Amino acid sequence: MSLYEGIRLISDKQTVVFDIGSAYTKYGYAGESVPRGIIKTEVKCPESGKIRKVFSYEDSQDLYQLLVEFIHLLFFRHVVVSPKDIKVIIVESILTPTEFRDTLAKVFFRHFEIGSLMLAPSHLVAVSTLGVSTALVLDVGYKEATLIPIYEGVPVLKAWQALPLAGHAVHECIKKELKTVLPNDGSDVEKTIEDIKVRTCFVTTIERSLKLQTDEPPIAPPSVKYPGVKTITVPGSVREKAFELLWERDNDNLSVPTMILDAIVKCPVDMRHPLAENILLIGGTTMAKGFLPRLKSELLTLLKSNLYSEKLKISTVKFHKAPSKANYTAWLGGAIFGIADLPLRCLTKENYLMSNRVPDWASLIDNQKSDSLINSM
Amino acid sequence: MAYLFQPDYVRYVCSCGSVKPVSKIYFCRHCLKVRCGYCVCHEVDSHYCSNCMENLPSPEVRLKKNKCSNCFECPCCFQTLSTRAAPAPVRAGGNPSVEDTKSLAKPPPKKVYYLSCSFCRWTSRDAGIPDQFVATGGWPEQENPHLARIVALLEYHKILASRERQQSERKKFHPKRTYMQFEKFAMSSVMVRKRAGLCPLPQSQQSDYPQPAVASEEVEELSPDIFTQPLDITKITTLEQRLKHPDVQAEEINQLRPQHKQFLMKRSQRCRVCEHNVCKPEYSPQSIKFKIQLAAFYHIPEVRIVTCEPLRIGQTSELLLKLCNPTQHQTQIMLFPLSTSITPTTVTAAGTKEVDRENMQLGCESPNLLPSLVRQITVTEDPKPLKLSPQAEIILPESILILPPRDDAAEYDDTGDTHNFQDDPKLVVWRKGNKAVIRLLVKPNEDEQIEEGKEITVGFVMQYGYVNTIATLEHKEPQKLDLKIKLFLSIGKLVGST
């Protein structure tokens, strides 16, 4: 442990950083290089005893109770800290529904009585892990793939992209393929599918992918005997095809690579080259074997195609490597971003209880407004 | 206590709206209100390792990142690893027997240590970790390879932050700046101001600026082996195993490394209204006792269901309840319909008076006397919505039930002392010591469409006499109060209609 880290660890102010993803939650302290842990975003319902995903909420009241249970677990089982009056940073997508953001803030302030809350936009803070100010940030997580370009430290909101092409879609694909062999009892199936995906599936090359659709497909990779109560055989074709839907262009020509190119098209001309040459991939699904080389070849192929060759004069794409694993890069961004003591960006308990609401992103990003808030105090 | 394993047949409604069995609620003796795990403030009291029982002061816990330095968890199945000793291998080349005979004092036989999991048989030897010559400590620590880089980024962000603070100070003097030069980017003025506010402009290159990351065209290609080589799934880690060690997330089993065991904590519970503890454990991790334990179980009469006749729509059934007074004082119990207000009352010479301790306490110490900065803002939470609604009518008695104080000695007394209470024979069917069984009548609602086999709930408000022995400014003497609490009882399944 470095001296620096040691001093910081025992200094009084501890800021807890959460990145509550739709499948996994990353938690830890600001200023640390790695999250203390990554756990599933789910709770055991105290009444029914069933496991419920926090994001499967019915309405905001239901969400409130789910979040109380879940965050209680986070504070007392995992982070192990008394939440009263502490500073919390939430790394979250700008595209998070307002209902979720408002309810989350209410839980933190009203139930756990935290001192202050900072909402860190995930795409923006992910760039903090690079020491650059321009990057095209693509987040492929569980529920959806989202993209926001960051140019000179500013999110270019009008170029945002979001598609439901992420972990969940891959799971559905595997589920469909293995329907006949999978056990059919609730939550365990989802766990098994995730495990099969992580341990056996991969993203194939663009060349093989093209051949897969022809009459003479390449020889499938070896099948895998997956142990369990009942041994399941995962055919090689399932291993190879699980991620294919991320690249398939449906009728609207929408796929993960077109998200990147469409976003670039929406940006002013002088931003385009810097963005294409500063791509940052975050989110667990981008860690799939073969994801990055496939994305690169898909992008280069598309750039040469009729669809984009006229619109975009780009011939190279470059990718960043964050000092982290992609599934916690956004968290790390929050942990780096949050080390800075920026009262302007924090919503204090006093202000929250006075206004009873969370400013939306447009005004959160707006410094002027937070200035006036401070002045009016 | 049977409570631990039983379904919750009898549930009490907490002040916050939660519905819980009596074993899971507290009674704040200061507010005279029921509290529960949902509405109290939880605080971490102390940290300890559940394996070696070491407990450390919290600065040290922070320094150790909340992990025990001596105990490890199995990276495969997450159980605690044990340290095993083995004789040290004989040094190759040398001739130990000759050495041994030469030295008069025989050195103790050397031992080596390795970690082993008694559940899944994982050992540190499997992972290729060299054996250690000391039993504790000395195990190689894996450091995040990106640590130096991240520390540089952290330092840089601190500088950026101080710059942002300065700029916002400056902005106060020039509130009306224009940002016309950014219009060509077609960004909203909101974003432009943001840009002016914080962004690290490339021209402001300084020595403290960490080397910016360089993006690369080169990417790691998918190994062609994947299409031909068979995959041995038993050698591939699960996602759960990977996520236990986020900065490594090893894909192969033999790359897994033992992880330090995380500390657990003891926590105390504090009433959010009056800030008194309702539960505080003893500090020592070995102790399972409490310094303060205001469990409702010791203060509020306990209700148990004895029997309930089969329930049929439109038919009255007999419900027998056993009530028990856990306090040192005699209590009078009355039952009221659910709609009754549950504000506590006290009987004075002038008649019945409502008492609200919560507001009374706040009123005692005039908040105006405190400087506004010192005054704590009270955070309030909306009460939980009550989702339960009774499906049966309950016919409540009008007479009062008196229960004598708890007397542990009387528990073993079989003389059948009934204290000669003038009980209403229609209500009380049995009594002994501080307990009594009462008879009530229930009738499942006719107008509601209740299916056969559905669990029937009834509810009422129980008023009980409580003697408050905590002296306050106004009351030096123990004060007698009548407190009320809502109860819901699951009395059984609907058998059918008449």
Ligand SMILES: [Zn+2]
């Ligand atoms: Zn409560």
Ligand SMILES: [Zn+2]
């Ligand atoms: Zn230990």
Ligand SMILES: [Zn+2]
């Ligand atoms: Zn094990």
Ligand SMILES: [Zn+2]
């Ligand atoms: Zn209280």
